[in-house]
Amino acid sequence: MNALDFPQLASADVIVEGFESHGYICSREIATAVFLACQLRKPILVEGPPGVGKTELAKTTATLLDLPLIRLQCYEGLDEAKALYEWKYGKQLLYTQVLKEKLGDLLQGAKGLAESVERLHHFGDIFYSEDFLEPRPLLKAMQSANGAVLLVDEVDKSDYEFESLLLELLSDYQVSIPEIGTVKATSTPLVFLTSNNTRDISDALKRRCLHLYIPFPTVELEERIIRARVPDVDADLRAQLVAFVHGLRQLDLKKVPAISETIDWARSLLLLHAEQLDEALVRSTLNVLLKFQDDIEATEPELRSLLSAP
Amino acid sequence: MPSRLVSFINVLRSHDLRISPAESLDAVNVVTRLGYADRESLRAGLSLCLAKSAEDKAVFTRCFDQFFSYQLPEARTDETAVGDQADSLPGVDPQALAEADKALAEASGEGGGSLDLAGEMAADPSLASQLDTPLMDMLQSDDRNGLSLAIARAGDAVGLPDIEMFTQKGQFTRRILDELGESHIRSAVVELENRGSGALGELQRYRDRLRELVRDHVEREYLLHAQGRNAQFMDDVLARARLNNIEHHYSQRVQALVRRMAKKLAARHARKRRVTKRGQLNMGKTLRRGVPNDGVLFELHWKSVRRDKPQILAVCDVSGSVAAYAKFLLMFLYNLYDVLPRVRSFAFSSHLGEVSDLFDQHSIEKAVELVNWQYGGATDYGGSLVDFAKLALDDIDSQTTVIILGDARNNNGDPRLDIMQSVYARARQVIWLNPEARVMWGSGDSEMPRYLSCCHIAAECSSLAHLERIVDQLLRSHR
Numbered sequence: 001m002n003a004l005d006f007p008q009l010a011s012a013d014v015i016v017e018g019f020e021s022h023g024y025i026c027s028r029e030i031a032t033a034v035f036l037a038c039q040l041r042k043p044i045l046v047e048g049p050p051g052v053g054k055t056e057l058a059k060t061t062a063t064l065l066d067l068p069l070i071r072l073q074c075y076e077g078l079d080e081a082k083a084l085y086e087w088k089y090g091k092q093l094l095y096t097q098v099l100k101e102k103l104g105d106l107l108q109g110a111k112g113l114a115e116s117v118e119r120l121h122h123f124g125d126i127f128y129s130e131d132f133l134e135p136r137p138l139l140k141a142m143q144s145a146n147g148a149v150l151l152v153d154e155v156d157k158s159d160y161e162f163e164s165l166l167l168e169l170l171s172d173y174q175v176s177i178p179e180i181g182t183v184k185a186t187s188t189p190l191v192f193l194t195s196n197n198t199r200d201i202s203d204a205l206k207r208r209c210l211h212l213y214i215p216f217p218t219v220e221l222e223e224r225i226i227r228a229r230v231p232d233v234d235a236d237l238r239a240q241l242v243a244f245v246h247g248l249r250q251l252d253l254k255k256v257p258a259i260s261e262t263i264d265w266a267r268s269l270l271l272l273h274a275e276q277l278d279e280a281l282v283r284s285t286l287n288v289l290l291k292f293q294d295d296i297e298a299t300e301p302e303l304r305s306l307l308s309a310p
Numbered sequence: 311m312p313s314r315l316v317s318f319i320n321v322l323r324s325h326d327l328r329i330s331p332a333e334s335l336d337a338v339n340v341v342t343r344l345g346y347a348d349r350e351s352l353r354a355g356l357s358l359c360l361a362k363s364a365e366d367k368a369v370f371t372r373c374f375d376q377f378f379s380y381q382l383p384e385a386r387t388d389e390t391a392v393g394d395q396a397d398s399l400p401g402v403d404p405q406a407l408a409e410a411d412k413a414l415a416e417a418s419g420e421g422g423g424s425l426d427l428a429g430e431m432a433a434d435p436s437l438a439s440q441l442d443t444p445l446m447d448m449l450q451s452d453d454r455n456g457l458s459l460a461i462a463r464a465g466d467a468v469g470l471p472d473i474e475m476f477t478q479k480g481q482f483t484r485r486i487l488d489e490l491g492e493s494h495i496r497s498a499v500v501e502l503e504n505r506g507s508g509a510l511g512e513l514q515r516y517r518d519r520l521r522e523l524v525r526d527h528v529e530r531e532y533l534l535h536a537q538g539r540n541a542q543f544m545d546d547v548l549a550r551a552r553l554n555n556i557e558h559h560y561s562q563r564v565q566a567l568v569r570r571m572a573k574k575l576a577a578r579h580a581r582k583r584r585v586t587k588r589g590q591l592n593m594g595k596t597l598r599r600g601v602p603n604d605g606v607l608f609e610l611h612w613k614s615v616r617r618d619k620p621q622i623l624a625v626c627d628v629s630g631s632v633a634a635y636a637k638f639l640l641m642f643l644y645n646l647y648d649v650l651p652r653v654r655s656f657a658f659s660s661h662l663g664e665v666s667d668l669f670d671q672h673s674i675e676k677a678v679e680l681v682n683w684q685y686g687g688a689t690d691y692g693g694s695l696v697d698f699a700k701l702a703l704d705d706i707d708s709q710t711t712v713i714i715l716g717d718a719r720n721n722n723g724d725p726r727l728d729i730m731q732s733v734y735a736r737a738r739q740v741i742w743l744n745p746e747a748r749v750m751w752g753s754g755d756s757e758m759p760r761y762l763s764c765c766h767i768a769a770e771c772s773s774l775a776h777l778e779r780i781v782d783q784l785l786r787s788h789r
Contacts, residue, residue, distance in 0.1 A: 012351055032344075032354040039343050040336065047364070089608040097604075200363075200573075207330055211362040 009038045024060040025225045033212040043170050043191035048214035051258025058192035062149035071151045072137040074158035086134045092127050128179040147187040156195040170208045230266040240277045247306040257289040430509040440494050449516045461527045464489035549774045571778050572645035621652040627716030629659035629689045635745045637678045644674045657685040658694035692726040699729045706736040715743045718758040725757040730764040743771035
């Protein structure tokens with residue numbers, strides 16, 4: 001169970017540096033969260049607006065620790081068969097067909113049905129053993145010998161039943177399979193759950209997790225993120241575009257541009273060889289930042305004031 | 311050390327954060343991992359396990375800054391060192407003290423003229439013994455840490471964290487001063503006064519400084535502990551008060567309360583879209599899924615029913631006497647949007663109209679104001695029911711709940727019971743909420759007894775607590 005003692009996660013400062021070397025610029029809160037999750041062996045529930053790097057956090061952690069990332073994307077109707085485990089029905093069937101003859105041999109000489117069944121009992125639950133078990137992401141994370149990073153993405157999209165399913169897993173790092181028994185994690189995986197706040201996560205789940213809220217970054221942090229992600233953009237333009245996006249976030253929009261959109265925009269500006277933001281350029285590239293026509297229309301009259309602000 | 315943490319958690323709880331014992335344990339673990347030294351990471355770490363939503367985090371940050379602004383220096387000092395300091399103060403270096411006293415006395419002697427405090431003490435052993443207390447030492451040496459620690463301890467000893475009312479502030483200040491042993495200083499002051507000594511001023515300055523420190527401490531603790539508790543008390547009172555008695559300046563608070571109640575109910579009655587009937591095989595699907603397995607039915611599929619979304623028709627009397635209640639009912643229903651997406655609302659007094667659009671276009675509070683303004687007037691139940699039948703009778707089906715809020719005082723008009731009966735026959739349930747007490751139903755021009763025959767549930771509904779219970783029942787019936 002001691003697989004979580006990674007030198008890469010020795011302290012919050014080490015984590016900040018480690019993440020930075022992998023191009024993920026994070027605030028101290030985020031680093032502290034990862035540090036504590038590792039120390040206390042608790043899952044992290046990451047909430048925040050879309051596009052602030054919740055999923056990226058899990059990915060970067062996996063790269064940093066050089067562990068496999070096991071990802072479970074949640075959706076309405078996700079159940080144990082898709083998330084936890086399933087029996088390989090086809091294989092079971094194939095084997096029974098192939099072994100038909102063998103079974104005939106075995107049962108030879110048995111008198112009556114009772115005795116035949118009695119004999120079959122001796123072979124017990126061969127067909128319900130681990131060989132016929134198809135592990136799904138959650139079970140896979142439990143079974144990985146050297147630890148893993150488990151990402152349960154957009155847990156708010158799943159049903160309430162699925163949330164209850166997660167409870168056993170998250171508090172004890174084990175799952176119960178009726179036919180086999182309890183499977184305990186060989187080494188504790190590092191678990192990230194992300195949520196976009198489309199609905200409230202139940203208190204029981206929240207209680208078992210550390211709760212990290214990632215807000216939109218400050219101007220300074222966002223500039224550093226752009227510098228790490230799109231290093232070729234020169235400093236002036238970077239400052240300008242970050243300031244512009246921050247201005248946009250103050251407006252009343254349907255979908256506020258997030259960091260991922262800022263990065264995309266910086267990349268597009270780079271492709272257009274832009275050196276300076278001007279109204280025409282912004283107008284023609286606004287669709288990279290804003291994903292609704294309503295938002296674009298609402299923003300256009302404000303462009304001049306947004307650009308001239310500072 | 312954890313006792314500070316526990317009292318911090320209590321403060322958070324009094325500010326409406328729900329923190330379970332398990333989370334408190336997590337907090338203790340976090341503190342042992344992070345230590346008190348780095349304030350920023352301590353705040354980040356504690357907020358991870360104590361505040362579990364974006365709103366909670368804001369509250370947490372405010373409380374943390376308030377609470378640890380003056381607790382931290384103390385917490386950072388090693389516990390044993392503090393103990394040493396406190397224990398050793400009475401008798402640790404009497405020699406040094408005596409020397410200092412002597413030096414002071416000499417200094418004042420050289421200055422000539424009036425005696426100062428040290429001089430008085432040197433001159434009068436009884437006075438000296440009275441003032442030779444750790445408290446006085448700390449005051450004289452201006453040992454801020456020692457003083458604030460002593461005050462905090464005395465505060466805990468007299469139960470300051472239980473302070474509830476601002477009127478208790480004076481009382482607690484007095485008790486803390488007594489606990490600290492201020493009485494010695496007081497009597498010394500009296501003695502010096504009688505004697506007309508020149509050292510009086512100095513001693514008085516010490517006394518005043520001490521009182522100021524204690525008052526400050528009491529004030530801070532009051533803000534920290536009592537405010538949250540009072541807010542809870544206030545919410546309790548508001549939930550039980552008759553809704554039309556709630557004064558206007560509480561409306562913000564009541565709205566927040568309604569939102570919170572609605573959130574709680576929504577969490578309890580989360581909607582299931584499909585319900586499987588365990589035990590009834592969905593033969594078609596099972597057969598189809600068996601085809602790849604050579605027709606062997608490995609996977610069983612059960613029949614399930616798709617839940618229809620419940621529809622709520624809220625019909626509210628907005629005449630003067632009942633308007634306040636209508637406002638809260640509508641606020642409640644629209645705050646439950648997650649669980650009850652199909653709410654249509656109607657307002658009436660002399661005539662009836664649908665007001666759902668107002669709620670789509672405006673914020674809930676604003677819409678309620680508009681409704682009251684548009685439809686207020688003398689009540690006519692009969693006419694309004696006719697309007698209602700025209701607008702919505704055809705939409706009432708077995709998934710529909712009709713909620714009628716009103717006092718059924720029809721000004722002696724025709725109650726149009728026939729319409730109510732057809733509504734009753736079609737709807738899943740008809741709920742009548744009457745703000746009047748049950749004993750008043752049927753008195754004067756109230757048509758309540760006759761309408762009762764067309765209701766599945768009729769209930770008195772005059773406070774938020776009533777309202778919460780009714781809505782809870784409503785949601786349960788739709789599961």
